[in-house]
Amino acid sequence: MFEREIFHTVKQKIEERRTSAIDTAEAHNLEVRALSEEIATIDAELTKTGLLLFRTACAGGDITPIRERNLELQKKRREALLSIGLPIDYTEPQFVCKKCNDTGYDGTVMCSCLREMLVLENLKASGIGKLVERQSFDNFNLERYKNQGEEAYTRMCNLFKFVKNYAENFSLQSKNLLLIGTTGTGKTHISTAIAKTVIERGFTVLYDSAQNIVASFETDRFHSGYGEYTPTANKYLECDLLIIDDLGTEFVNAFTVSCLYNLFNTRQNRGLPTIISTNLSPGELTTRYEDRIYSRIIGHDYIILQFVGDDYRLGR
Ligand SMILES: [Zn+2]
Known part of the structure; x- marks a missing residue:
């Protein structure tokens, strides 16, 4: 649900409006x-x-x-x-707001103005930023897949229906997803649309690149034990839905692999859904990461959604 700090900030904004x-x-x-x-x-x-x-x-x-x-x-x-x-x-x-006279509440019910501001602040905090203005389910162009042939088009239509339904019915019981496809196949657009819809439903969502996430864990490790320091990576372990963009572009070493393992595993244990998008094939993922990441986590508990790219007909 909406994070406490964001709620506090938004409530304060509304109170300031009223006072002003x-x-x-x-x-x-x-x-x-x-x-x-x-x-x-x-x-x-x-x-x-x-x-x-x-x-x-x-x-x-x-x-x-x-x-x-x-x-x-x-x-x-x-x-x-x-x-x-x-x-x-x-x-x-x-x-x-004439409905609530800038109190945020219409009687005992949260006013739509407060709700909309919460959604907006959560969107800003989620990491999708401006993408959200351009990328939603409403403007996802399925027609572009038509030139890949009938089978490809049908596959993308089904994939689209599936992710839209996933977002609209998102809950903490939702499955993990692995979005696979080369650059420019629509993974980012779909990820943004999912994030937007899930945030609108009142869940906390973080959208970040694998590189940033790993860097955040590295910073925390560097600072641990040096007086007062608030860890920055915990948010990735705690948000209702985490969307990891571009898994496979981050630098790989023993530390980053154990970071990712810890991230996937902790979220799994806490029952928090994760969506991963990657340009790598399952085979490449297995080679890149230790088996415990691919076979035991991703290959085991993620629904794989293959996006259709320009190289689709080459049998990828
Ligand atoms: Zn209002």
Whole structure:
């Protein structure tokens, strides 16, 4: 679900919006009272009728005449505002969201404005950044696979249906996926679309290259034992869905392999789904990484989705 820090930041943003709308309204009130003596007098009387209304209501008296006077004063005030060329709501707080008056909640239900801001912040934090504006399920072009032949086209149509359904029904019980295909076959587009959809459903998603992930573990190892240091790689072990881009482009040594093993294994044990995209074939993956990574983890627990590339007809 949405991370606590992000939630806190967004909630603060909404509160600032609300405060700013109220402050501006207050400044406008002072401004119009200085501009118009009539409004200043009306406001003074409105304060009095307001108090009187409250006292009378508490004492169980008849509030009808006071309420009528109050409405009359408000009408006069609106006219006075118009007469000095200002809109009638000039001194009202102008909230960005009229549904919740920038409180973030519509009654006890989270308002759509808060939800949308959470999605946006989570998208920014996920690592997909600007890609998300260009790449979604809606603009994935399946037609481009047609020139690869009927079989290839059908395969990509099925793959597309599968990943779209996967994203729309994502849960912590979802399977791990291995997206295989050469550069330019649509893996990144599909990964972004999955990330976007899963984030919109309220899960935490991280999207990063294998290279960055490994570098993050390296930094943590370097700093461990040197006073106060907050590890940066833990997020990869903890997010609801991790999407690893370009597995196979990172530098490989004993440390990086054990890092990746630890990453896959920990997520597996915690029941957190992972999606890996790679340009390498299963055979190449086996050669590149120790057997414990491919046979015991990827080959064992990942659903393999082969993307169709330009070299498809060459029998790859
Ligand atoms: Zn709202």
